[in-house]
Amino acid sequence: MAYWLLKSEPDVFGYQDLERVGKEPWNGVRNYQARNHLRAMQEGDLAFFYHSNSNPPGIAGICRIARSAYPDNLQFDPDSKYFDPKSTEDNPRWSMVDVVPVRPLPFLSLDTLRGLPELEDMPLLKKGTRLSVMPVTADEWQAILKHAGVEDADFLSAPAR
DNA sequence: GCCAACGTTGGC
DNA sequence: GCCAACGTTGGC
Incomplete structure (x- = not known):
């Protein structure tokens, strides 16, 4: 299993919104490096x-990849700001995954993260x-959880949604 | 293939 | 709101 970090603007869609909706397609990523990370994700990754x-x-919470990469719907929608006229149904340029909430975390500010060697x-x-969208190593993952005072078992045993 | 212009991200 | 850093576009 791999670990990742997903950025989102809470004014647009924050962790609490993910809790509220239960599942969200992670669409709108329009950067090739980020897209390639999305495509590398497996169902069950955190x-x-x-x-x-x-x-x-x-960092506000933990989520789980509930569906691996499939074509981003917004690239085909002319009314979307994520519309990509160069993308075709036969050869979609952009991908998305589905994510579900796992648990909130005691908030870890960027400042706090910078303090962790x-x-x-x-x-x-x-x-x-x-x-x-970026990968997180197992060591980084554990270091962050440890600093948050969260044990693996606290959420790995949580029921899937 | 170069690179200037432009647009976006995201911390501050 | 500012602006540094970066990615993309498109003329040449």
């Missing part, structure tokens, strides 16, 4: 839900990185 463009930014290699903390 991801941190990160709040960007907020005050303060940081185990995370110094995370793209999230590198200057100038804007990647909205």
Whole structure:
């Protein structure tokens, strides 16, 4: 199983919104590197839900990949700002996955994350990185959970939604 | 293939 | 709202 980090602006769609709706297609990603990460995701992978463009930014919860990559519906919708006229049904350019909530976390601000030496290699903390979907190593995952005071068993045994 | 112009991200 | 950093576009 792999670990990931997904950014979202809480003013648009935050972790609480994911809890409310129960399941969400992670559409609108229009960056090739981020898309490739989406395509590498497997059902059952876990991801941190990160709040960007907020005050303060940081990790708000954990979610699970409920469906691996399939074509992003918005690329075919002329009314969507994510419409891509160069994309075709036969050869879709953009992908999305479905995510479901697992549990909220005690909020871990970006500042707090910067203070954890185990995370110094995370793209999230590198200057100038804007990647909205990125892998998280097992060591980084564990370091973050440990700092949050959360044990694996607290959510790995949680019922699937 | 280069690179200037432009648009976007996202912390502050 | 500012702006640094980065990605994309398109003329040449």
